[in-house]
Amino acid sequence: MLLRLAWRNIWRNQRRSLIILGSIVVGMAIIVFLDALVVAFLNQTFENQIGSHTAHIQINREGFKDNKTVQNYLPATETVEALVRNNPEIAHYSRRIITFGLLNSAYNSSGISFVGVNPEDEQYVTTIKQYIVEGRYFRGDANEIVMSRRTAETLQVGLGDRIVGMASTVDGDIGSEMFRVVGLYQTVSSGFDRMHAYIPLATAQHMLGLGQNVSQFALIASDLDNVPHLRSTLQESLGDKYEVLSYAEIMPLLMTMIDMSQQSMVFIYVIIGIAMIFGIINALLMSIFERIREFGVIMSIGMKNSRIFIMIMFEAVFLGIISIVGGAVIGGGITLQLQNSGMNLAAFSEGLASWGIGAVLYPELSIAVIFRAMFVILCTCLLASIWPAVKAIRLKPVEAMRYV
Amino acid sequence: MEIIKTENLDKVYEDNGIPVQALKNVNFSVRKGDFTVLAGPSGSGKTTLLNLIGALDSPTAGKIFFEENDISKKKPRELSSLRLSKLGFIFQAYNLIPVLTAIENIEFAMMLTGISEKERRQRALDVMEELGIRELADKRPNEMSGGQQQRVAVARAIVNNPMVILADEPTANLDSKTGAVLLDIMERMNKEKNITFVFSSHDPQVIERGKRLVMLHDGMIESEKEQ
Ligand SMILES: Nc1ncnc2c1ncn2[C@@H]1O[C@H](COP(=O)(O)OP(=O)(O)OP(=O)(O)O)[C@@H](O)[C@H]1O
Ligand SMILES: [Mg+2]
Numbered sequence: 001m002l003l004r005l006a007w008r009n010i011w012r013n014q015r016r017s018l019i020i021l022g023s024i025v026v027g028m029a030i031i032v033f034l035d036a037l038v039v040a041f042l043n044q045t046f047e048n049q050i051g052s053h054t055a056h057i058q059i060n061r062e063g064f065k066d067n068k069t070v071q072n073y074l075p076a077t078e079t080v081e082a083l084v085r086n087n088p089e090i091a092h093y094s095r096r097i098i099t100f101g102l103l104n105s106a107y108n109s110s111g112i113s114f115v116g117v118n119p120e121d122e123q124y125v126t127t128i129k130q131y132i133v134e135g136r137y138f139r140g141d142a143n144e145i146v147m148s149r150r151t152a153e154t155l156q157v158g159l160g161d162r163i164v165g166m167a168s169t170v171d172g173d174i175g176s177e178m179f180r181v182v183g184l185y186q187t188v189s190s191g192f193d194r195m196h197a198y199i200p201l202a203t204a205q206h207m208l209g210l211g212q213n214v215s216q217f218a219l220i221a222s223d224l225d226n227v228p229h230l231r232s233t234l235q236e237s238l239g240d241k242y243e244v245l246s247y248a249e250i251m252p253l254l255m256t257m258i259d260m261s262q263q264s265m266v267f268i269y270v271i272i273g274i275a276m277i278f279g280i281i282n283a284l285l286m287s288i289f290e291r292i293r294e295f296g297v298i299m300s301i302g303m304k305n306s307r308i309f310i311m312i313m314f315e316a317v318f319l320g321i322i323s324i325v326g327g328a329v330i331g332g333g334i335t336l337q338l339q340n341s342g343m344n345l346a347a348f349s350e351g352l353a354s355w356g357i358g359a360v361l362y363p364e365l366s367i368a369v370i371f372r373a374m375f376v377i378l379c380t381c382l383l384a385s386i387w388p389a390v391k392a393i394r395l396k397p398v399e400a401m402r403y404v
Numbered sequence: 405m406e407i408i409k410t411e412n413l414d415k416v417y418e419d420n421g422i423p424v425q426a427l428k429n430v431n432f433s434v435r436k437g438d439f440t441v442l443a444g445p446s447g448s449g450k451t452t453l454l455n456l457i458g459a460l461d462s463p464t465a466g467k468i469f470f471e472e473n474d475i476s477k478k479k480p481r482e483l484s485s486l487r488l489s490k491l492g493f494i495f496q497a498y499n500l501i502p503v504l505t506a507i508e509n510i511e512f513a514m515m516l517t518g519i520s521e522k523e524r525r526q527r528a529l530d531v532m533e534e535l536g537i538r539e540l541a542d543k544r545p546n547e548m549s550g551g552q553q554q555r556v557a558v559a560r561a562i563v564n565n566p567m568v569i570l571a572d573e574p575t576a577n578l579d580s581k582t583g584a585v586l587l588d589i590m591e592r593m594n595k596e597k598n599i600t601f602v603f604s605s606h607d608p609q610v611i612e613r614g615k616r617l618v619m620l621h622d623g624m625i626e627s628e629k630e631q
Pocket of ligand 1: 402417418419424425426444445446447448449450451452453
């Protein structure tokens with residue numbers, strides 16, 4: 001009955017209620033949309049990083065992370081391979097050789113990080129194959145090289161051109177190899193593109209005098225949430241000659257950025273909440289002001305303050321619930337629309353590329369996004385109802401009755 | 405048997421810093437089955453006295469006994485419970501909650517005492533039947549005449565079986581014919597069910613029909629007579 005009363009009370013002044021509902025609906029829609037956008041931004045940044053190179057877990061020789069030299073190859077490739085092969089917690093893995101070196105064309109040269117990969121394995125671990133914009137991925141010839149379009153521009157080479165790669169070998173000599181450009185890739189991150197060129201694993205081993213050794217195992221876990229556990233079991237089995245790193249340790253900056261973005265969302269929630277709260281307080285106060293006499297009557301017949309307080313909270317919560325439905329429909333609708341079509345951020349894509357996300361952002365609507373927005377709106381409404389409710393219960397029945 | 409009794413009651417209001425003595429040394433009592441009218445000129449203290457015996461306000465000095473319990477120093481919360489369980493109120497106008505129908509208004513009073521939803525509906529219907537206002541059940545206050553609203557207010561006041569019903573100028577906004585109908589109802593409830601009523605009124609027909617007439621003047625009881 002209190003609910004029914006509260007519900008009808010909010011429709012007493014329809015115009016006022018609709019105005020305030022409108023403003024909360026807009027607030028809710030903004031929260032939903034912004035949140036979906038930020039979630040998408042973070043997820044896409046994260047996935048691009050994981051997908052282009054990092055993978056979920058990397059296994060290196062201890063110290064490789066801080067000193068990526070060719071001498072820091074894995075002590076026993078077979079041991080690692082035996083551990084990761086047929087491990088149900090690992091979906092895919094790829095052996096890699098990573099070393100710094102130089103690419104020389106007839107016109108120019110460029111420092112580069114050579115990544116020696118087995119294409120059959122690497123294509124399941126990273127997405128470079130999908131980023132090929134000209135030419136093709138490896139076909140199995142020993143001297144194929146895949147580099148970024150940017151690097152190709154720097155070196156002034158194109159598909160089919162020949163190029164010399166140089167890097168220091170395990171013994172400290174200079175190893176060099178002739179490559180033919182077969183594919184050019186372009187990821188969303190310009191910084192990444194400048195750095196990485198891909199060559200077949202066996203060629204890298206030959207060029208660097210590594211024999212059958214590799215620098216790194218890159219793993220994709222079957223379940224992203226299992227990464228910390230998988231990391232520690234692997235580290236335990238391999239011992240301290242190895243470093244087993246999760247993506248969070250490899251990309252601490254990105255993880256900090258994700259954390260900060262999530263915190264700044266809280267800040268945005270608070271701002272939007274504050275923007276709405278005064279409107280709601282004002283509307284509730286006005287509605288209480290208009291029925292002071294009525295409060296006098298219901299207090300006279302013995303309605304307790306606690307009930308009056310609850311009734312006013314219900315009124316605020318009803319405003320919140322209606323707005324949540326409206327805001328979810330409108331905000332969710334807009335978000336879903338853009339989720340399908342994508343938001344073209346081409347105008348900012350230069351800036352975004354350095355963040356590692358693409359020119360087209362696809363907002364990601366989820367139940368969590370809606371729930372977070374619901375929570376913000378309900379909290380705002382409940383908070384907004386406190387002051388008006390306190391005002392109402394401060395009324396004295398006799399004075400309220402005399403009020404005209 | 406005395407239900408309510410006051411002892412040397414004083415009430416002083418502050419009106420912009422100027423003290424206004426609304427009641428002076430009032431000794432008054434309500435007995436079971438009373439049908440009492442408080443009369444007197446405007447400003448004589450009728451409403452003030454009703455509010456005090458109705459546990460709506462606290463006296464400046466003196467005591468109010470409710471079934472021998474002094475309520476003059478009780479907390480608002482306790483007074484609220486007392487009003488809910490022992491008292492019924494009918495005011496001059498705007499008694500009803502505008503967004504609730506007549507029957508919901510009557511049920512509302514019972515909801516506050518925690519009566520189950522089914523019983524509420526039945527009892528509300530019974531009371532409306534008894535007062536001959538059954539057909540108003542689903543009407544909202546703004547769809548009813550002033551007299552009809554006041555009868556619904558009577559129904560709401562008696563439905564919780566209070567010990568006393570306090571009515572502050574219940575007929576003031578009604579024409580004399582409608583007022584008479586309302587009085588008929590209250591008189592009947594008083595006779596048939598022995599419900600105790602205390603009114604305040606200027607209305608000659610109310611004054612005439614009161615079984616006991618208490619005249620107030622300048623906050624003091626001037627005369628008291630059975631009639
Ligand atoms: N809340 C208040 N603040 C200040 N003065 C008040 C207040 N309530 C009543 N008074 C004063 O107390 C005196 C008695 O008022 P009360 O309302 O009891 O008279 P009444 O007999 O009910 O009059 P009426 O017939 O006009 O309703 C009046 O002088 C009035 O102005
Ligand atoms: Mg009065």
